[in-house]
Amino acid sequence: MAKDITLHWASGSPPCWRVIIALEEKNLKGYNQKLLSFDKGEQKEKETLDINPRGQVPAFKHGNNIVNESIAACLYLESQFKSRGPSLIPDSSEEQALMYQRMIEILNLQQRLADVVLYTRRIPEEERHDSAVKRNREALSAEFKLWESYMHKGGPYMAGKNFTLADVIVFPPIAFSLRLGLSQERYPKLTEYYNLAKERPSIKATWPKHWLENPQGMDLFKDL
Template sequence: MAKDMTLLWGTGSPPCWRVMIALEEKNLQGYNQKLLSFDKMEHKSQQVLDLNPRGQLPTFKHGDTVVNESYAACFYLESQFKSQGNKLIPDGQKEQALMYQRMFEGLTFYEKLTAVIYYEWFVPEEERHDSALKRNKEALTAELKLWESYLEKLGPNTYLAGPAFTLADVTVFPTIGTIFRYGLSAERYPNLGAYHALMKERPSVKASWPPHWLENPKGDDSLKDL
């Protein structure tokens, strides 16, 4: 099955990481993969554009089926391989509702993160303003406090939607992992810090850890003061 799959991806990209965690959780190791460079603009190469006209990563193909949006790819993998690997959508009504809620809140979380760490990448120099970056950091801080409160209510040693690991963790953890890579204080956000430590030990996360993070364990510290 995995031999019929191809993933074009970039290291350190949370959307790519989501799909890689999902593939690991569904025991779909051995898929074809190609690591592309954002710095070299390889995500705009013809190889990518032939499958993904948006010129974005991840680009995922299973047989003749192409699914490029990371959330869609994660849902697709769980749907197609329900009986394989770990079950990622709970049966319980409340558990499932919370999972979906946290998953889609995770998109807002990721947008607020990118508005800070990729500010200089996305905003032309002549349009940058310190006041705008300050507002973006304040919005990210408010978002972090919200997720910190979610985990506090659930209690220790829990996942984002309760005691079971779900698609919420598959899709949102890469954002949290990236935030800590950029220096977020686990002392200031102890529940997020505990969740981050818990997830770092999960086999699917270890197997898909961004390779350039392994090469350079010390990340940026631009979020240390949030």
């Protein structure tokens, strides 16, 4: 079954990690995979472009079906392999509402992470402004505060009592943020959520290898 699946991915990329966690939850092992290096720009090579015309990872294929957007791939995997592994969509309308809301809402945080982390990569030197850097960091800080305020309303998981697609999708950017120095003291509820969810077997088994080897990331977010 997993032999029909191909995944091109990069280690530590939150979108890639989502798909890897979903595959693990659905007990799909032994799929074809290709680990790419962003530094070498390997996601722009033909073999990946043939799956994902944007030249981005994840690039995901199941049989002839291509689903490259990570949130879409998680929804697709849950739908196609509903009866394998635990159900990742809760039964109650209350948890479902929160699951769908958080799994899409996380894109706001993701956008603001990119605005800060990728600023010098995306904005040419002659267009850079300290005021823009400051504004982007403030927007990211406001976003972290919002997510901190969301935690543990009916938790402990992202959408309530159960581990759902919301956790598959939201956990990787939260883990990425803590790795980049987000203060555990200033964000105790996000940290508590992180400490709980990182013990989930699917997450533990798929932890980015270079994060294990070098657990300390940059201190980029420590004053946010």
